[in-house]
Amino acid sequence: MIICDRLTKTFGSIKAIQDFSLEIPDGCIFGLLGPNGAGKTTTMRMLCCLIQPTSGEAQIDSYEIGKKESAQKIRGMIGLLPEVPGLYETLGAYKNLDYYGQFYGVPKQRREESIRTTLTNLGLWDRRNEPVGGFSKGMKQKIAIARALIHDPKYIFLDEPTASLDPAAAKIVREYILELKNRGNTVLINTHNLTEAERICDQVALVKNRIVKVGNPKGLARGLFARTISITMQKIPPSLLKDISSLDFVSQAQIKGNQLVLNVRDPEVDNPQVISWLIQQGVPVQFVSEEEHSLEDVYMKLIEEADG
Amino acid sequence: MRKDLDEFKKQKLVIGSIIAMPIVLGVVLPLVMFVPLVTIVPLERPWDVDGLLQIGNLPDDGSVPWTNQTLENVTFNQTVIKNKTLKNVILTNCIIVSCVLENSTIRDSSVQNSSLSSSSLINVTVIHSKGSGLDGRSILAVSSDLMFTKTKPSEIDQVLPLMFNMVLMIFIIIPATLPTIIATYSIVGEKNNRSLEPLLATPTTDGELLAGKIFSAFIPSMGSTLLAFSLGVTLLDVVLVPKVGYPLLPNLTWILSIVLLAPTACLMSVLACVLVSSKVSDVRAAQQLGGFIVMPVVVLMLGVLSGFIFLSPIMIVVFAGLFGCLDLGLFYFAKAIFNRENILTKWT
Numbered sequence: 121m122i123i124c125d126r127l128t129k130t131f132g133s134i135k136a137i138q139d140f141s142l143e144i145p146d147g148c149i150f151g152l153l154g155p156n157g158a159g160k161t162t163t164m165r166m167l168c169c170l171i172q173p174t175s176g177e178a179q180i181d182s183y184e185i186g187k188k189e190s191a192q193k194i195r196g197m198i199g200l201l202p203e204v205p206g207l208y209e210t211l212g213a214y215k216n217l218d219y220y221g222q223f224y225g226v227p228k229q230r231r232e233e234s235i236r237t238t239l240t241n242l243g244l245w246d247r248r249n250e251p252v253g254g255f256s257k258g259m260k261q262k263i264a265i266a267r268a269l270i271h272d273p274k275y276i277f278l279d280e281p282t283a284s285l286d287p288a289a290a291k292i293v294r295e296y297i298l299e300l301k302n303r304g305n306t307v308l309i310n311t312h313n314l315t316e317a318e319r320i321c322d323q324v325a326l327v328k329n330r331i332v333k334v335g336n337p338k339g340l341a342r343g344l345f346a347r348t349i350s351i352t353m354q355k356i357p358p359s360l361l362k363d364i365s366s367l368d369f370v371s372q373a374q375i376k377g378n379q380l381v382l383n384v385r386d387p388e389v390d391n392p393q394v395i396s397w398l399i400q401q402g403v404p405v406q407f408v409s410e411e412e413h414s415l416e417d418v419y420m421k422l423i424e425e426a427d428g
Numbered sequence: 429m430r431k432d433l434d435e436f437k438k439q440k441l442v443i444g445s446i447i448a449m450p451i452v453l454g455v456v457l458p459l460v461m462f463v464p465l466v467t468i469v470p471l472e473r474p475w476d477v478d479g480l481l482q483i484g485n486l487p488d489d490g491s492v493p494w495t496n497q498t499l500e501n502v503t504f505n506q507t508v509i510k511n512k513t514l515k516n517v518i519l520t521n522c523i524i525v526s527c528v529l530e531n532s533t534i535r536d537s538s539v540q541n542s543s544l545s546s547s548s549l550i551n552v553t554v555i556h557s558k559g560s561g562l563d564g565r566s567i568l569a570v571s572s573d574l575m576f577t578k579t580k581p582s583e584i585d586q587v588l589p590l591m592f593n594m595v596l597m598i599f600i601i602i603p604a605t606l607p608t609i610i611a612t613y614s615i616v617g618e619k620n621n622r623s624l625e626p627l628l629a630t631p632t633t634d635g636e637l638l639a640g641k642i643f644s645a646f647i648p649s650m651g652s653t654l655l656a657f658s659l660g661v662t663l664l665d666v667v668l669v670p671k672v673g674y675p676l677l678p679n680l681t682w683i684l685s686i687v688l689l690a691p692t693a694c695l696m697s698v699l700a701c702v703l704v705s706s707k708v709s710d711v712r713a714a715q716q717l718g719g720f721i722v723m724p725v726v727v728l729m730l731g732v733l734s735g736f737i738f739l740s741p742i743m744i745v746v747f748a749g750l751f752g753c754l755d756l757g758l759f760y761f762a763k764a765i766f767n768r769e770n771i772l773t774k775w776t
Binding site: 192 | 431
């Protein structure tokens, strides 16, 4: 489990992140969302014991970050994929992975098996000795992810894991991340890709130099936005908007094309009444659906609010 | 370390230059210096001692004098001695005529028609006499044939040690300069390639990281220096043996230099460069600063070239010890100031 308590990092007069407090349970995929410069990478680096917090505390499996005696243990438990793959371009994929296996103290036989399996799965076994400098960005990113996992770490920190991948490769990586979760790994992802976060993250934290909001992606939208239903009709009578706005349970109504968009208190209870009322008015209803707010809507709203 | 060496192996041009530089400086250059020397400088070793003045030649009939008495272990002062065999005597202010002298000391005297062996002569005039195995100072030899045990060094004997010292300095300078490019690149290069962050995130300790970087620069540099040294020594012997009659190299000074001084100088340079590399954010800045790092070795070289320092075995051990202590200090200093956060986040 990762526990952060008022974690703060300043660089000179710049506060990269302040009072970052949260708990990331084991076996969870946790997303850190936020614009550039929001402090996501700084937070990840602090948790990897690469940089020291200015104040506050954090623990990973009861090992406290910022303490020299814990740093080696923590680093051994974490697999890090940085923003840039940072591979040794003149070396082959095999050697890139092999050296990291050695750095993490993985026994030779296990290392060889793991590299063979990984490179075969990535379709790179036959090209294992080619310098990775000649590989595509996506290919490099995959090797970098494999490198982060070479020692089978409990915690996996991924900084923009799908940033440079094509949709097919990104899908493979997402599926792989979900597989890691099923294996019991805890994954912390920094991402701008809100759709991706929505798809794979159990919990997300919106960060803008501090935590703006924490929750599961769907729960965040529900807490922020009133529930909206959209009713599609063949033809909307001119007086309908005024009449429906006068109903108690309708807080807001508007017309978008041939759709009537309503904010209601409780769609499960209020929708049947709205439909009955419309039928009584002789309005032909074609479709009724609930409008869902994406994580992007949540992100934009919260970040705008955070900007003040 | 193996990773860095593997990366290094891929750089064919760098390998080429690392092998070529010591060979040019340590093999070709000395040959260019020594070949004309052995061709031009005369071989003869003239017999001479300080202050010897020779006048005339011994007449052909110069033979061992007749003696009728042997004197041993006696001291004579202001005495004229004729027709005697003198062994282990000390003669001062004497005139010695037709004597045989062995293992004696003669001062401020004159010797005529005598035979001398294994004796010491100080301020003595030797007329019509023969001598061998002598040791002497301020001698006037008139029509005598005197052989001294201490001969004046030949020109080649005088020049060779100086030239050997100069060439030896090349084998100290090479391992000190050769690793600067690799070592200065070691950390800042990885930072610029963005491969440093995942490396720093591994459980590898600061000491292990530094040691890996140090030895990956040290091994190729020393390896290439040793190769050039072996080649240089062999070829110099090939050139010099016909002239001096026996292989001169490697002597104790050279062996101590290549075993003690060159590695400690190389390590000092590597350590300082790695230290610089961990402190700067730009490869060019690191390499520029790396130029200063060989200064202690340059100072040593200037001392040798100016004749101020002569590289004797003791001097080699002293300098190697000094460099070794500096190496140790530099390693602990580099380890103490190695800061992952600064390396990763500082770009100015």
